[in-house]
Amino acid sequence: MAESLEHSWQLDPKDAVELQRELRTRIRLQPLDKPIRFIGGADISFNLYSDVFYAGIVVLDYATLEVVETAFHTETVTFPYIPGLLSFREIPTLLKAWAKLATKPDVTMVDGHGIAHPRRMGIATHFGLVTDSPTLGCAKKVLTGRIAPVGKEAGSVSPIMDKEELLGYALRSRLRSNPVYISPGHLLDPESALAIARHCLRGYKLPEPTRRAHEVVNEFRRRETAESSDEDNPTG
């Protein structure tokens, strides 16, 4: 029986890396054990130079890709942005939004990488481990791995490889857009992650879960930012 992993998020970068090496042994890459009815999209937004984070999670009906639920949370973060340690900066806030969801999605797409990470512990993987739920990562830039050029046609893919290990796929999600990088997070395998990402394409560069999460969390941040501004500068 799988267990959800509990651990501190207040770590020094060195300890965070050590924890990643331990958590790595818990990753399970496998097909889903049940059909997908709901898919989640998770994203973080913040004002430039600010450490006030806004987390948003959307739940979409997998068949129609319509948003059926949203949850948000905002708080101040302290962990710095360090490539390879993104999860320690963003996951705590995401978890508090996750806790507010009435419907936990069957699989969640996280903005960033899954196992396409130097220690296989990208934010999507880490999020899947701590929530004990299937996840995949959708990133806009490469972090690690070798990738042969992706075909120009929409739908073209090229594997993300580290030596002989398949980490995920670069996917040309639409014509004339740079590829997105899809990798399994936890409780999913590379092929399933790719199939899910493709299912979620609707003519935009980003798959719907990530695209909609980014959209609603930005609306949330701008709304909240405007409110606190009003309190300091009442207009009427």
Next chain:
DNA sequence: GCGACAG
């Protein structure tokens, strides 16, 4: 030693 480096 040098270059790369998710959000």
Next chain:
DNA sequence: ATCTTGTCGC
């Protein structure tokens, strides 16, 4: 990650 309108190209 975020700020931003128009503009060039397919």
